[in-house]
Amino acid sequence: MEDSKKQMAQMREAMDKIQESSKQVVGVIKAIKDIASQTNILSLNASIEAARAGEAGKGFAVVAGEIGGLADESADAVNTTRNLINVSLDEIEKGNTIVNDVIASLDNAVERVRIANGMIQETAQVADVQMKSIDQIRDGIRDMSQVVSDNSAMAEETSATSEELAAQSVTLNELVQKFELE
Numbered sequence: 001m002e003d004s005k006k007q008m009a010q011m012r013e014a015m016d017k018i019q020e021s022s023k024q025v026v027g028v029i030k031a032i033k034d035i036a037s038q039t040n041i042l043s044l045n046a047s048i049e050a051a052r053a054g055e056a057g058k059g060f061a062v063v064a065g066e067i068g069g070l071a072d073e074s075a076d077a078v079n080t081t082r083n084l085i086n087v088s089l090d091e092i093e094k095g096n097t098i099v100n101d102v103i104a105s106l107d108n109a110v111e112r113v114r115i116a117n118g119m120i121q122e123t124a125q126v127a128d129v130q131m132k133s134i135d136q137i138r139d140g141i142r143d144m145s146q147v148v149s150d151n152s153a154m155a156e157e158t159s160a161t162s163e164e165l166a167a168q169s170v171t172l173n174e175l176v177q178k179f180e181l182e
Contacts, residue, residue, distance in 0.1 A: 005106045012099045019092045022085050029078050029085070036074035043068030 046064035050057035 002110070005103060005110070008099055008103050008106065012096060012103070015092050015095050015099065019089060019096075022089050022092070026082060026085055029082050033075060033078040033082075036071045036078060039074070040068055040071035043071055 043064045046067070047061055050061035050064055053060065
């Protein structure tokens with residue numbers, strides 16, 4: 001994500017540079033248009049002077065006309081170029097808007113991933129605590145099972161001892177009765 005974000009920033013920077021150089025070209029085109037206008041005025045002045053010169057100025061009038069035609073063609077080319085550059089500037093602006101939207105989307109995605117990562121870490125911590133609790137419960141059950149087993153063994157021993165004592169009591173009782181009879 002970070003690489004994509006970095007590349008988008010580089011693309012935006014490149015588009016900004018293109019936009020800036022296009023603006024500089026617009027300045028150059030304005031200068032060319034001004035030169036074409038001045039050339040056209042000079043051509044007109046030369047045509048007027050050629051007309052005043054009469055027959056001697058006819059050749060000069062043809063050259064002045066050609067210069068005027070070139071000035072008009074230059075002005076048309078400048079207008080076409082300016083229009084193309086304006087379209088390019090508009091497209092660059094649209095591209096910048098799209099890049100900004102993509103960067104915002106990437107930022108949003110990075111934030112969501114960060115939040116999800118935090119939730120995953122939190123869940124892992126809760127799961128770890130639960131596992132420790134389960135281990136403690138299991139150990140407690142094992143300890144209780146051992147106590148129950150020990151109690152059961154003691155109860156069996158106590159029962160056996162009680163039976164033995166009961167048997168000895170019967171024997172003792174019989175002996176006491178024999179002793180009293182004699």
